[in-house]
Amino acid sequence: MQKKKRFSLFPAYCDRLLILATLGLVIFGSFMVVSAEMGSAAGDASVIITSAGRQGAYFLLGLIGMIFFTRLGAIERIRLELYWIGYFVLLGSLLICRFFPSANGAYAWIRLGPVSIQPSELAKVFMMAFGGKLLGHNSAKNNIENFKKFWICTVVYFVIILFIQKDLGSAIIFLGICYCVALVPPYKDYTKWHLGMLLGILILLSLVLLLLSPWFTTFLEKHAGHYMIGRFLASANPFAYQYDTGYHLIMGLVSFATGGWFGLGYGQSIHKYMNFPNPATDFILPVIVEELGIMGFIVILIGYGIIFYKLWRHSLDCTYTSGKMILMGTFVFLALHFVLNVGGVSGLIPLTGVPLLLISSGGSSLFATMCAIGICESEIIRYKKEKEKHAHNSREV
Numbered sequence: 196m197q198k199k200k201r202f203s204l205f206p207a208y209c210d211r212l213l214i215l216a217t218l219g220l221v222i223f224g225s226f227m228v229v230s231a232e233m234g235s236a237a238g239d240a241s242v243i244i245t246s247a248g249r250q251g252a253y254f255l256l257g258l259i260g261m262i263f264f265t266r267l268g269a270i271e272r273i274r275l276e277l278y279w280i281g282y283f284v285l286l287g288s289l290l291i292c293r294f295f296p297s298a299n300g301a302y303a304w305i306r307l308g309p310v311s312i313q314p315s316e317l318a319k320v321f322m323m324a325f326g327g328k329l330l331g332h333n334s335a336k337n338n339i340e341n342f343k344k345f346w347i348c349t350v351v352y353f354v355i356i357l358f359i360q361k362d363l364g365s366a367i368i369f370l371g372i373c374y375c376v377a378l379v380p381p382y383k384d385y386t387k388w389h390l391g392m393l394l395g396i397l398i399l400l401s402l403v404l405l406l407l408s409p410w411f412t413t414f415l416e417k418h419a420g421h422y423m424i425g426r427f428l429a430s431a432n433p434f435a436y437q438y439d440t441g442y443h444l445i446m447g448l449v450s451f452a453t454g455g456w457f458g459l460g461y462g463q464s465i466h467k468y469m470n471f472p473n474p475a476t477d478f479i480l481p482v483i484v485e486e487l488g489i490m491g492f493i494v495i496l497i498g499y500g501i502i503f504y505k506l507w508r509h510s511l512d513c514t515y516t517s518g519k520m521i522l523m524g525t526f527v528f529l530a531l532h533f534v535l536n537v538g539g540v541s542g543l544i545p546l547t548g549v550p551l552l553l554i555s556s557g558g559s560s561l562f563a564t565m566c567a568i569g570i571c572e573s574e575i576i577r578y579k580k581e582k583e584k585h586a587h588n589s590r591e592v
Contacts, residue, residue: 204262208579209572210509214261216501217553217568221257221561223494224479224554225250230462231475231482232556246475246556253558257565264569269577270324271332271517278325282348285321288314289355299472299548301362313559315356315365319372320567322349323524326376331517339384342377349373364547368531376524380516433542443471443478447540450481458488475556477548480540495554499533502568509575514582518574525567528552 205214225247232246264270292314293302305312325348329341349370357366374396378389433441433448450466453459464474464485471478483491503526510522529552536551538544550557552564 205265205572206576208576209265210505210575212501213505213568213575214572216498216505217261217565218258220495220498220502220553221254221565223498224551225254226461227479227483227486227554228475228556230464230486231467231479233462233467249558250556253556253561256558257562260562260566261569261572264566265572265576267569267573269515269517269573270521270570271327271515273324273328275328278328281321282325285314285318286351286355288312289318289352289360293359297361301360301365301548303356303360303362303365311558313365313557315360315362315369316557316559316563318352318356319365319369319528320525320563320570322352322369322373323376323521323528323567324570326373326524327517327520330377330380331515331520339388342385342388345373345377349377362548364535364549367547368528368535368549371531372524372527375527376520379520379523444540444542444546446471447478447481448542450485451541454484454486454488454491456488457490458484458486461486476550477536477546477555478540479551479555480537483554495551498553499529502529506571509571509578513574513578515574515578518578521574522571525571528567529564 205211228250229243229247233243288305292305295302295304295306298304303313303315305314326345329345353366353370353373356362356369360366374392378392433444446466450464453465459465464482466485467474467482471481474482480492480495483495487494506522506526506529510519510526513519513522532549532552535544535547535549536555539546539549550560552560
C-alpha cells in the first residue's frame with residue numbers, strides 16, 4: 196500500500212538548513228528588536244507591545260512570501276511582459292516617495308498611516324529576477340541588446356534612489372547587486388562588457404584606498420560641512436568629533452566594550468535609552484553585543500555563515516544561468532548589507548544607514564530578504580530535480 200505524502204510548507208529538494216538559518220536569524224532578531232525598542236518606550240509598555248506585534252506581523256508576511264516563492268517554481272518562467280509591468284510600477288513607487296516626509300535626510304518611504312513601505316528594498320530583489328529573465332535564458336545568447344536594456348533599467352533606478360530619494364546606502368547596495376548579477380552570464384558577446392566592468396571594479400578599489408588615506412582625510416577636514424563628510428571624518432577618528440558626528444559611533448564602541456563575552460543580559464542595555472538614533476535598525480548590533488556579549492554576535496555570524504556558504508555553494512552547482520544570477524545576487528544583497536552595517540557601527544567605514552538584514556526592524560527589508568531566499572530555494576529545487584532526472588536517464592541508457 197502506497198504511503199500518503201505528507202504536506203510540507205517547504206517542498207522536497209529545498210535546502211532546509213538554509214531555511215532554518217534564515218528563520219533562526221529572523222526569530223533572534225525579532226526578540227532583539229523588541230528589546231531595542233525599549234529605548235523609545237520611556238516606561239510605556241504599550242510601545243513594547245506594539246513593537247512586538249508589528250515585528251510579528253513583518254515575520255508572518257515575510258514567511259508567507261518565502262513559502263510562496265519557494266513553491267512558485269522557476270521565476271524565469273514568468274512572462275517578460277509581466278516583468279516590464281513590475282518594473283514601471285516600482286519606478287512609479289520610487290518616485291512617489293519624494294512626496295512623503297523624509298527620515299534622516301532620505302525620501303525612501305511611502306507612509307500610509309502606521310505602515311511604511313520602502314520600494315528600494317523591493318527593487319533590489321526585483322532586479323535580480325529581472326536580470327535573470329533578460330540575460331539568463333538561452334535567447335540572451337548573441338543578443339547584446341538585452342544587456343544594454345538591463346543596464347539602462349539599472350541606471351534609471353540608481354539615479355532615482357541616489358539623487359531623488361537621497362538614499363546613498365540603498366543606492367550603493369542596489370548598484371552592487373546589479374553589477375554582480377550582470378557579471379554572471381558566460382556568453383561570449385558579453386566578454387568586452389565584462390572586461391570593462393572588471394576594470395571599473397579595479398578603479399573603484401583604487402578610489403577606496405585613496406579615500407582611506409590620511410591625505411584625503413586632511414582634505415575633507417578643510418571642506419567639512421555636509422553630513423556625509425562628517426560621517427566619513429567620524430569613522431576615521433570619532434573622538435575628534437565626539438560632540439558631533441562621532442558621538443553615536445563612540446557610544447556604539449562603548450556598547451561593544453561593555454558587553455564583554457556574555458553581555459549584561461537581555462533587555463539590560465543602557466545606551467539604547469539615550470545614545471542611539473535608531474537602536475532597532477542601524478544600531479541594533481551594539482545593543483545586541485551590550486546585552487548578549489560577543490556570544491550574541493557569534494550567533495549572528497554562524498547564521499550568516501550558513502546562509503553565505505549555502506548560497507555560494509548552490510550558485511556554483513546550479514546548471515542554469517538565471518539561477519546562478521539569482522543565487523549570486525542574493526549573496527551580494529546580504530553581504531553588502533552585512534559589511535556596510537557592521538563596518539559602519541564599528542567605525543571601520545562611514546555610516547550609511549543600512550539595516551542588518553534579518554535582524555534589524557523593518558517590514559520592507561525583512562519581506563524583501565525572505566522573498567529573495569524563497570526565490571533562491573525555487574532555483575535550488577529546480578536544478579536538483581533536473582540533476583536527478585539527468586542521473587536517472589543516464590542509468591536507463
